[in-house]
Amino acid sequence: MKLRLAALAMGILMWAAPAVGQGCAMCYSNAAGTTKDGQRAISRGILVLLVPPLGFMTVGVGLALRYGKKRDEEQLLLSEERPVSSLQL
Secondary structure: HHHHHHHHHHHHHHHHHHHHHHOOOHHHHHHOOHHHOOOOOOOOHHHHHHHHHHHHHHHHHHHHHHHHHHHHHHHHHHHOOHHHHOOOO
């Protein structure tokens, strides 16, 4: 299972690799033409725009995992409480 997950992650990363080089030439030349302070401001702006979606996704995945674990524990408790003879087929 872990090998399959690692292979899937590697495939996704390699599939997205060509997209990194696709930048707007005009944007790149404008950013390169700014002063060092301007370039630092652009870099900080990118980070500021990246943090909220990354935070929301992290919280969402965390809540989903927590919900799944809680649901699995409840199902395990219910299956232990019910005797086998009372199960309906």
